[in-house]
Amino acid sequence: MASLSLKNVCKVYPNGFEAVKDFNLEVEDKEFIIFVGPSGCGKSTTLRMIAGLEEISSGELIIDGKVMNDVEPKDRDIAMVFQNYALYPHMTVFDNMAFGLKLRKVPKDEIKAKVEEAARILDLEKLLDRKPKALSGGQRQRVAMGRAIVRNPKVFLMDEPLSNLDAKLRVQMRSEISSLHNRLGATIIYVTHDQTEAMTLGTRIVVLKDGVIMQVDSPQKLYNQPNNLFVAGFIGSPQMNFIDAQCVVEGAKAFLKFDKYQVELPEAKAKKLIDGGYAGKNVVFGIRPEDIYDSAEHLDKFATCKIDSDVTGYELLGAEVLLYFTVAGANMSARVDSDTPARYGDHIELAFDPHKIHVFDKETELTIT
Numbered sequence: 001m002a003s004l005s006l007k008n009v010c011k012v013y014p015n016g017f018e019a020v021k022d023f024n025l026e027v028e029d030k031e032f033i034i035f036v037g038p039s040g041c042g043k044s045t046t047l048r049m050i051a052g053l054e055e056i057s058s059g060e061l062i063i064d065g066k067v068m069n070d071v072e073p074k075d076r077d078i079a080m081v082f083q084n085y086a087l088y089p090h091m092t093v094f095d096n097m098a099f100g101l102k103l104r105k106v107p108k109d110e111i112k113a114k115v116e117e118a119a120r121i122l123d124l125e126k127l128l129d130r131k132p133k134a135l136s137g138g139q140r141q142r143v144a145m146g147r148a149i150v151r152n153p154k155v156f157l158m159d160e161p162l163s164n165l166d167a168k169l170r171v172q173m174r175s176e177i178s179s180l181h182n183r184l185g186a187t188i189i190y191v192t193h194d195q196t197e198a199m200t201l202g203t204r205i206v207v208l209k210d211g212v213i214m215q216v217d218s219p220q221k222l223y224n225q226p227n228n229l230f231v232a233g234f235i236g237s238p239q240m241n242f243i244d245a246q247c248v249v250e251g252a253k254a255f256l257k258f259d260k261y262q263v264e265l266p267e268a269k270a271k272k273l274i275d276g277g278y279a280g281k282n283v284v285f286g287i288r289p290e291d292i293y294d295s296a297e298h299l300d301k302f303a304t305c306k307i308d309s310d311v312t313g314y315e316l317l318g319a320e321v322l323l324y325f326t327v328a329g330a331n332m333s334a335r336v337d338s339d340t341p342a343r344y345g346d347h348i349e350l351a352f353d354p355h356k357i358h359v360f361d362k363e364t365e366l367t368i369t
């Protein structure tokens with residue numbers, strides 16, 4: 001069992017900078033938790049407080065029911081895998097993995113068994129005699145993981161462990177870490193600024209901004225029901241399109257007005273805006289690129305939700321095409337089928353699915369619907 005909780009945790013650095021503000025999180029046994037957010041949002045600081053490498057200014061860190069704030073890092077039963085792997089260059093793979101156990105005076109035959117087991121899990125058996133310089137980036141990464149695994153810790157902490165790998169290897173290691181999580185049944189807290197990594201790995205994702213938690217949810221929920229404008233814009237690539245709009249209410253109907261357009265909202269969404277008192281108010285209209293279409297079939301189906309613009313960019317992704325254009329001064333993108341006839345400079349019509357519309361409060365930036 002390895003449950004972990006952070007209660008009202010704050011970090012104020014000696015220069016007075018508040019890097020983490022009132023952080024509350026309950027991590028259950030075997031969860032794969034991701035901390036994600038832009039550079040400087042406090043991801044590493046939080047992870048380092050859990051590891052004991054950074055003092056907690058106020059609040060509590062509890063692991064398996066025990067307050068750990070003042071427990072030495074080495075006694076927290078936590079293993080940390082860093083971005084730069086921190087392998088000892090003069091030691092073999094075996095010795096790198098065995099090092100922590102040797103320090104703990106674990107018997108030699110037990111060390112051998114543990115290292116060999118970790119090497120088997122990580123497919124490093126044939127490399128145990130090599131030095132780090134004779135390994136590829138991905139192999140070094142696995143050695144760093146191995147060093148953590150042999151300790152059989154309660155919690156694994158990983159700080160951007162894939163950031164030094166090339167794009168192809170990252171994808172490969174991503175799936176290896178995911179299957180490792182399943183095989184080990186371990187509790188993992190993983191830091192990344194890459195939202196794709198967050199979405200593919202995490203069972204739950206913590207989105208941070210300026211040291212404050214914006215939302216904690218499953219990848220699916222974050223994507224489909226973001227709490228606010230920040231999460232909506234951060235999760236998803238290319239990001240959600242946003243247009244400043246005005247809410248117009250006529251009886252039981254609500255419309256979003258922007259530029260020359262007036263789009264009617266589906267009943268349930270209209271009700272939320274009307275009940276929330278948004279009639280006549282400024283809001284932000286959001287729509288994801290994949291919910292905008294250019295096919296004749298969709299233009300017909302969503303005839304009341306049409307926009308038109310000049311194509312300012314065309315990117316073939318393989319199975320799909322990204323079209324870039326501008327509406328009401330906002331730069332937008334649509335992810336359409338690769339057989340689209342649209343090309344750079346064309347004036348095209350697009351339609352979007354009204355049920356996929358997101359609406360945010362312009363002032364508070366919170367999600368209305």
Ligand code: ATP
Pocket residue numbers: 013014015017019037038039040041042043044045046193
């Ligand atoms: P990145 O993705 O760039 O690594 P991060 O989200 O991990 O960013 P942190 O390293 O946790 O961010 O830093 C959070 C904030 O705290 C940053 O604004 C950083 O400049 C600040 N900070 C970090 N260490 C110190 C320190 N020792 N003293 C003062 N401020 C610090």
